[in-house]
Amino acid sequence: MKCDVVRDLLPSYADRLTSGESNREIEKHLKTCEHCRQYYQEMTGEVPEILPKADVKDAALLAGMKKKRKRALLAAAIVIFILAAGGLWTFIGYSVGSSNVLVEDVKLSYGLKDNVAYLTLEPKGGELEFDGFTEKIKDSSGNIIGTRTRLKVQRFRKGLFVEGSMGWESEIEGDDHICEWVLEFSDKTLTIRNGELISEKDTSSLPQD
Ligand SMILES: [Zn+2]
Known part of the structure; x- marks a missing residue:
């Protein structure tokens, strides 16, 4: 039986006016045709009993x-x-990421605590790339009296999940011992010796190498 035929018969079927043979045909169709089932349901507000x-x-x-x-x-x-x-x-x-890294792009902290000099860099919303090396500091007689670490800030990389603070520590062995960090930013070069800022050189007017 075709859908339109079934739908024509459905009102009569609902009123139990259709013949037994028609009922069987209609019910057979309703079992397999969801559309007519839905149509019947909307018409009568009830789920066909044959289901x-x-x-x-x-x-x-x-x-x-x-x-x-x-x-x-x-x-x-x-x-x-x-x-x-x-x-x-x-x-x-x-x-x-910028290779033009200014002092203000980074939160700096440094000091001396229990004979240990420390330096911490917290890039604001990013991370830093360095190029650095450590050299020995000698007095006029050639005795090693400390170390100097040069940190040239190469790049400031920004990003949502890019965040990294970095820190250095060095124990000051004896009164004459020197621990120096030289931080080279694009605008300034800072020298921190034994946890104290001893020089801040403006380099923004110098040509960058
Ligand atoms: Zn149908």
């Missing part, structure tokens, strides 16, 4: 599961999108 109750329940359950799965997929998509955006942002941060 086993479990089927209806299963159908509703299935629909619920589909909805849940859709929501889970959406959540996963959002998470992936956020991760991708974060990654992209980090990547952009790396690629637009």
